[in-house]
Amino acid sequence: MKLLRVELIVAVEAEDVFAGFLAQRVSWGWEMEPRDPTRTRFVIYFEKDADAQNLVQEVGKAWPNVRCNTSTFEDRDWSQSWRDFFVPVRIEDTFMVLPPWLDRETDTAGLIPLYIEPKMAFGSGHHATTALCLRAVAMLWRKQAVSRQTGFLDLGTGSGILALACSKLGMSGTALDIDPVAVSNAQENFALNGVANKVVVQKGGLESFTPNQQVGLLLANILAGPLVRMAPALVRRLESGGSLVLSGILRDQAERVTNAYRDQGLSLPQELVEGEWVALIWD
Template sequence: MRTLLRVDITVPDTGDLAERVEAWLAERAAQGWEETPTDDGAAVRFRVHLEDGPPARDFAAAVGEDWPDIPVALDTLEEEDWGAAWKEFFTPIAVGGIYEILPPWLADTDTEGRAPILIEPKMAFGTGHHPTTALCLEAFAACAATGRLVAGKRFLDLGTGSGILGIGLAKLGLTGVGLDIDPQAVWCAAENLRLNAVDEAMSLAVGGVGAVSPEAVFDIVAANILAAPLIAMAPRLAGHVAAGGVLVLSGILVEQAPAVAAAYRATGLPEPETRTSGEWAVLAWQ
């Protein structure tokens, strides 16, 4: 049984401090985190779970070095205890009017006609609770409503994490591939694909956009990563979108959205549709 390191970062809810810590985590905690207010409402607690070992300890040390005035608490627990904690935290959520995100132990929940997405909350980013993920699913729902996403089309899910975005597209009848540079994320995504019975509709591989054949094009390309790499890969990523296709980019702070949009306009794309949730934005080209 694995031992996990739990890192609790308690950030006073003053100014934009919590937003800056969240942006810092987005670059260093690809497996995701829990974000809840403290009981008195005076602070926000960010909780990260990592397999205990040198990388996890380095992460904890980096928190202390970069945020010396913020309280950080470390604890270790067995994986089964961590799973029990997730059962208390993970609640079903409806997204975009067409999806219902559920943990496996609530698989029998009546979703009232919405497509169920079952996500095993392990060590990969993407349970649907974070705005970057939910915004992408909302963009998919909007595209489906206008007929831009229909069964039989092909997708690329770059930075697949838990596989949730690819699963959402597969639930609409699309087929495609999910890529992630983190082997652990790909392992988690494979389990979630099996849970959702879409493992034949979506293949997985370890890698980034460089792993995609230069001539390959997709009807929809989704990338929930970070602003800087999205800007850097703009010419390559835009080139993988088929004529008349859809591009959805997330993992972008609101203040970063103009720079990301400009990088893709430079490839010949028009101005994107922008959706926001709190400090996060998603850019979508239909």
């Protein structure tokens, strides 16, 4: 299979903001590594040349100082290529995210394993926005703000990793995504972890969720703009006393998102921060 490989060289001080720019345009993730002390290298693989060229054009307009190279990549096995850089991710003292090929090789040290088959869907635990959400779930569980009886909704589920974490703790709920590739990947990951009976996976956005149904835990790792616009709809879906976790938010966007939810009657949230990214948690 031939893929188009796009390499982007970004100044280190801009890498977090640039990652936010990519997150709005590339749902399946990317490789990211230091090029030298001052520059970071992003590598993205595309199946369709047109999609790659569209991204290159957008980068050229918005980031004129970013160096961009494209090349053809002969991929013998897409999933195999991930194995070269996918390493386990430890989340607090609760979860460990790891690929299925390491299930017998890795000592999880008593942590709850979350097996993720890395494919073309966002959410392997490596990106700060996902890791922050997993930290939030672990925190809510430790505080007993959520329990096995808590129903959850994971909006924009991607690989299904957040719904998987909730279900591994004993909760049941629904995972939604508008991307059919993500829905398929999430279903595969739920089956891989033996929790397919705990999660209903649906293609669509919030409008596809059962009308008037409320949940005790709502997770949305999307982007600041949609989170602001959806504030009234999301708050309506929360049970009284329920917990809300929002991520995909840059630090300079946090106040705007917070204000949108305070306008709906919520209090000030707790913040978890990693680099330039923030997760907002209400419990």
